[in-house]
Amino acid sequence: MWLSRMNTLMKLAPKSTAIRTIQMQTQRNLSAHAHPESGPTGHFKTLAISSPKPFVFHVELHRPSKFNAINRQMWLEIKECIDGLAINPDCRAIVVSAAGKHFTAGIDLNDMMSLGQTLAETDDYARKGVILERMIKLYQDSMSSLEQCPKPVITAVHKACIGAGVDLITASDIRYCTEDAFFQVKEVDIGMAADVGTLQRLPKAVGSQSLARELCFTGRKFEAAEAHSSGLVSRVFPDKESLLSGALALAEVIASKSPIAVQTTKENLTYSLEHTNQQGLDHIRLLNKLNLQSEDFAQAVAAQLTKDEKPVFAKL
């Protein structure tokens, strides 16, 4: 059914980017059941993808020998992967975790060294500026793909989550961590202002400008207990194994609900972060004008009333 839908779409618009993305996603679906511990999946070199539960995808950062330091390839692959899952009807919730000793050591500092060399090759400041502008935009879009994905994204952090790691997790919907996790907005220590999401999202995630500014100005480590009490993470687990099973269990619950209901909820929660209450209410009214006509709504209401078995929702 998925392939026939793809073929129809291809006949309609054989060269569109959307179709190419669907094609890539289909390819990836074929290997979606590989176990993440077995290494990068499909054509990805830095990510391992699996589907351990119905409608749940597990994306694992997979450069364990480099503490999952985010190199250019990983920035690109995160966006490609999340954008693919965003339109994959077999995906309703995503768990992002990481292989090896640490969740991530942040941006790959060796890439930063190479960037310095690239910039040195041109004398022209406007051209150097364009190189930097394009790179920053690419990396911003990579992190923002988690926020823009209609499917809820749960990040599961163990040990170090540094620099770009904080950018990544603050763009996700739900954050869990282990007791030995620690977080660091370390950009100031490498002489830069964070520029791919932390400054925008961390203050909202912790609900305190004072704490967020302290963390961003100092680059100090904050550990799991503080991350929990400040609201950056909503649950702390004793170890990586229980973290992952907790995150996957949560994803499974989310994936059992109406995908129309869940995805509209995410869309409106995200919209409401940046808008007044009235604008948020106007937005959800418009969405639900359509959605309350959905078969998901009729089925779910009937199931609640009759205490029947859980409804099975059509793919979205």
Ligand SMILES: CC/C=C\C=C\CC(=O)SCCNC(=O)CCNC(=O)[C@H](O)C(C)(C)COP(=O)(O)OP(=O)(O)OC[C@H]1O[C@@H](n2cnc3c(N)ncnc32)[C@H](O)[C@@H]1OP(=O)(O)O
């Ligand atoms: C447009 C820009 C967009 C985004 C910008 C983001 C900015 C950031 O991400 S800022 C943060 C940058 N990252 C760091 O500063 C990480 C510093 N590293 C550490 O704090 C620690 O290494 C650790 C990750 C907590 C791990 O500690 P530990 O387990 O004790 O191992 P180490 O002995 O310290 O390290 C082993 C080995 O790994 C190398 N390494 C660590 N981090 C990185 C990294 N980010 N990139 C490249 N390499 C890294 C470290 O240098 C060691 O190398 P050796 O060759 O073995 O010495």
